[in-house]
Amino acid sequence: MSPRKSPRNDAIFHISTGRDKAGLDVKYIDSLKGRGVFTTTHFTKGEFVLEYRGELINFLESNRRHQIYHHNMKGFLFSFIWHGKLWTIDAARDDGTLGRLVNDDHINPNCKMKRIIVEGKPHLCLFALRDITPGEEVTYHYGDADCPWRSKGTKCGSDANNNGLESGATSGDVTEWTQHSQQKSASHIEVTESGVEADSNGLESDGASRDDHHCTQHSQHESTFFNLVTESGVEADSNGLESDGASGDDHHCPQHSQHESTFFNLVTESGVEADSNGLESDGASGDDHHCTQHSQHESTFFNLVTESGVEGTKSSTSSFYRRAQATVQESRRQPFAKVQNSTCSCPGQHKLLHLFKILQTHAAVHGTTS
Numbered sequence: 001m002s003p004r005k006s007p008r009n010d011a012i013f014h015i016s017t018g019r020d021k022a023g024l025d026v027k028y029i030d031s032l033k034g035r036g037v038f039t040t041t042h043f044t045k046g047e048f049v050l051e052y053r054g055e056l057i058n059f060l061e062s063n064r065r066h067q068i069y070h071h072n073m074k075g076f077l078f079s080f081i082w083h084g085k086l087w088t089i090d091a092a093r094d095d096g097t098l099g100r101l102v103n104d105d106h107i108n109p110n111c112k113m114k115r116i117i118v119e120g121k122p123h124l125c126l127f128a129l130r131d132i133t134p135g136e137e138v139t140y141h142y143g144d145a146d147c148p149w150r151s152k153g154t155k156c157g158s159d160a161n162n163n164g165l166e167s168g169a170t171s172g173d174v175t176e177w178t179q180h181s182q183q184k185s186a187s188h189i190e191v192t193e194s195g196v197e198a199d200s201n202g203l204e205s206d207g208a209s210r211d212d213h214h215c216t217q218h219s220q221h222e223s224t225f226f227n228l229v230t231e232s233g234v235e236a237d238s239n240g241l242e243s244d245g246a247s248g249d250d251h252h253c254p255q256h257s258q259h260e261s262t263f264f265n266l267v268t269e270s271g272v273e274a275d276s277n278g279l280e281s282d283g284a285s286g287d288d289h290h291c292t293q294h295s296q297h298e299s300t301f302f303n304l305v306t307e308s309g310v311e312g313t314k315s316s317t318s319s320f321y322r323r324a325q326a327t328v329q330e331s332r333r334q335p336f337a338k339v340q341n342s343t344c345s346c347p348g349q350h351k352l353l354h355l356f357k358i359l360q361t362h363a364a365v366h367g368t369t370s
């Protein structure tokens, strides 16, 4: 009998073959929820369940599609941060795979979205948070969003709230996967051999992250940023940092007292702003330019995020934030305004809305154009 694959290698195998796992089926639930994915077999806690497959697109393209897609289609845009830039998996095209049909459960989800890098590209995969019995709906927490169905009192995949948590269940999930990540540290070689590198802590990494090895001493703020990403349901390592290349950055970057590297990479990707040296960043390889001379603005950026209700930090009342808030009010007519004002209908979208707002605000406050 061949040894059982580790969950991560199982995910990599299914990513590579482009096939869904056996033991899952799609069912129509009702007119509100539409379809959902149900198990036909037992899944063990920690097991890989499904990949959220789709087209990987960058910030600009994601923004464009958010503006042209019908509301229903926006529900298939899953946005996340990778290497300090915003990316989206667009699963709007019905390719017959099941990951795109998994519904939200913000109270008692049975799966967690994690990111796995294969051949230099991020893939979003669902892993079981607990044992899942046959016939259960597969669900995950889309994020701390104003998803309309949550306020309508719709029962999610699991009717019972076993842990007594309400919408704060996400942080519990992080703990869960922190432990899991530690266990997975042992799979360093296994993961590496599977084509996904692992850093010295055994955390997931990818080729691009090697560019970041020039950097050292990332500060606490950056951790906050990656906690933000973590809270969106992507991944947490034992420090609560993303356990891919991005978290590896934290171990290596010289003189990052604040977050500007990440911020400016993100902004550059959006075409809004170059970094503090005026250098464009063309992806992870460009990250090297950002490892020094970070300014005060980075810190305020994260305070801004904090004030937007995404993450809590100590200093959330900076003058930058007050100016930024005023600018947001004034800038409603700009292109992102439509997106800012929409409500969340999809996994990760609320983060995208915040980021759109922040990018727009930053561009306005600093006199740059989008």
Ligand SMILES: C[S@@+](CC[C@H](N)C(=O)[O-])C[C@H]1O[C@@H](n2cnc3c(N)ncnc32)[C@H](O)[C@@H]1O
Residues within 6 Å of the ligand: 032, 033, 034, 035, 036, 072, 074, 075, 076, 100, 101, 102, 103, 104, 105, 149, 154, 155, 156, 157, 345, 346, 347
């Ligand atoms: C990625 S799709 C999931 C598949 C979708 N149910 C379908 O039939 O195509 C996300 C959309 O599903 C719906 N949805 C997801 N979770 C839900 C929930 N707990 N209650 C009601 N609708 C939900 C929302 O319309 C959301 O925009």
